[in-house]
Amino acid sequence: MTRSLKAILHVALFTAAFGPLSAVAHDTWLEATPRLVRPGDVVHVGLFLGNHGNDHRDFKLAGKVGSLDEVQIEVIGPDGRKTDLVPEMVDLGYAPKEGFWSARFVPAVEGLHCVGHFRQGIRHGALGFKGGKTYFLASESLDRPAQPRADLPAPLGHPLELVLESHPVLRAGPGEPIVVSLLFQGEPLADRVVSFIPRGATLATGFDAAFERRTDAEGRCRYVPTAGNVVLVVARHELPEAKGEGYDRTVYATTLVIDVPERCPCCE
Numbered sequence: 001m002t003r004s005l006k007a008i009l010h011v012a013l014f015t016a017a018f019g020p021l022s023a024v025a026h027d028t029w030l031e032a033t034p035r036l037v038r039p040g041d042v043v044h045v046g047l048f049l050g051n052h053g054n055d056h057r058d059f060k061l062a063g064k065v066g067s068l069d070e071v072q073i074e075v076i077g078p079d080g081r082k083t084d085l086v087p088e089m090v091d092l093g094y095a096p097k098e099g100f101w102s103a104r105f106v107p108a109v110e111g112l113h114c115v116g117h118f119r120q121g122i123r124h125g126a127l128g129f130k131g132g133k134t135y136f137l138a139s140e141s142l143d144r145p146a147q148p149r150a151d152l153p154a155p156l157g158h159p160l161e162l163v164l165e166s167h168p169v170l171r172a173g174p175g176e177p178i179v180v181s182l183l184f185q186g187e188p189l190a191d192r193v194v195s196f197i198p199r200g201a202t203l204a205t206g207f208d209a210a211f212e213r214r215t216d217a218e219g220r221c222r223y224v225p226t227a228g229n230v231v232l233v234v235a236r237h238e239l240p241e242a243k244g245e246g247y248d249r250t251v252y253a254t255t256l257v258i259d260v261p262e263r264c265p266c267c268e
Contacts, residue, residue: 026049026050026051026062026063027049027050027051027130027132027234027236027253027255028047028048028049028065028117028119028130028132028255029047029048029051029132029134029232029234029255029256029257030045030046030047030048030073030115030116030117030132030133030134030255030257031045031046031048031134031230031257031259032044032045032046032105032113032115032134032135032136032257032259033046033136033259034136034259035135035136035137035168035169035259035261036136036137036139036142036145036169037107037136037137037138037139037142038138038139038140038142039107039108039109039110039138039140040106040107040108041106041107041138042104042105042106043104043105043106043107043113043136044102044103044104044105045073045075045085045102045103045104045105045115046100046101046102047065047071047073047089047100047101047102047117048061048100049061049062049063049064049065049100050062050063051232051234051255057195057197057203057208057211057212057234058197058202058203059197059198059199059200059201059230059232061100063097063098064091064093064096064097064098064099064100064101065101065119066096066097068086068089068101070119070120070121071086071117071118071119072084072086072116072117072118072119073085073086073089073103073115073116073117074115074116074117075105075113075114075115076113076114076115076116076156077107077109077111077113078109078110078111078112078113079109079111083105085103085105085115088103088104088105089101089102089103090102090103107136107138109138110138110139110140111137111138112135112136112137112153112167112168112169113135113136113137113138114133114134114135114153114156115133115134115135115136116131116132116133116156116158117131117132117133118130118131118132118156118158119131122246122247125246125247125248125249126247126248126249126250126251127242127244127246127247127249127250127251128250128251128252128253129158129159129160129250129251129252129253130252130253130254131156131158131159131160131161131253131254131255132254132255132256132257133156133162133255133256133257134168134256134257134258134259135153135164135168135169135258136169137168137169137170145169145170152164152165152166152167153168155183155186157186158254159184159185159252160182160183160184160189160235160236160237160252160253160254161182161183161254162180162181162182162183162194162233162235162254162255162256163180163181163182163183164178164179164180164256165179165180165181165220166178166179166180166222168258168259169259172258172259172260172261173225173228173260173261173262173263174225174226174227174228174260174262174263175224175225175226176224176225177222177223177224178196178222178223178224178225178231178233178258178260179220179221179222180194180220180221180222180233180256181215181218181219181220182194182215182219182220182221182235182254183219184237184252187219188215188217188218188219188220189215189219189237190215190216190217190218190219191214191215192214192215192219192235192237193207193212193213193214193235194212194213194214194215194221194223194233194234194235195208195211195212195232195233195234195235196211196212196213196223196225196231196232196233197211197231197232197233197234198211198225198227198229198230198231199229199230199231199232200229211223225260227260227262228260228261228262228263229260230257230258230259230260231257231258231259231260232255232256232257233255233256233257233258234253234254234255235253235254236251236252236253236254237251237252237253238250238251238252239251239252
């Protein structure tokens with residue numbers, strides 16, 4: 001047996017016993033398309049797994065969430081009403097670890113809709129809490145979208161959460177800042193890196209000043225996109241000292257997806 005074949009077999013046996021080598025680093029995010037619809041139109045919601053390469057700073061798929069048994073996925077309407085999307089999710093992959101999950105949703109009323117997901121569990125020696133969200137707006141007029149009923153989207157109460165302080169659809173576009181606050185257990189988390197990753201971008205090694213920011217004392221930071229794109233916002237927080245039965249650290253991750261149009265619909 002050659003040395004290279006032995007190495008391949010060793011990796012295969014380790015992976016079979018402990019799961020994918022990079023699984024501990026996977027993050028999840030949601031996308032809702034289109035971002036601007038009329039009531040009665042179909043919105044497609046996708047649950048994606050990846051974002052594990054380049055120290056959690058890419059937009060690439062890396063497998064698929066294997067089961068939705070421990071995943072919460074909800075649409076929160078402008079009136080606060082929640083719709084469970086898990087029963088509607090279908091597997092769009094040919095193989096168990098390929099593709100993504102997708103569901104249809106038809107908004108009945110005008111206003112800003114939030115799609116949120118959350119999951120927790122012990123994997124590969126770490127207790128993980130992972131949440132994410134995205135938004136779409138339902139408006140009778142697509143040329144002159146309805147103004148939001150609330151000033152800003154409200155927090156969902158995830159342990160680690162990115163909370164928007166700018167509207168995710170109205171006044172979104174090149175040159176319009178995306179402003180977020182990072183909350184941990186409901187309190188601002190200062191001096192933490194938040195990555196703003198446009199689809200297709202490759203971030204530099206280490207801290208990339210073009211696409212990353214550190215939160216200030218109030219947990220706030222901002223990023224100004226220069227072109228229309230889908231932007232994945234990512235933040236993580238780890239507590240090595242938080243140990244328990246079956247895990248030697250606790251990891252928190254939060255994602256937020258903003259679909260930035262090439263032109264702001266409110267600025268035309």
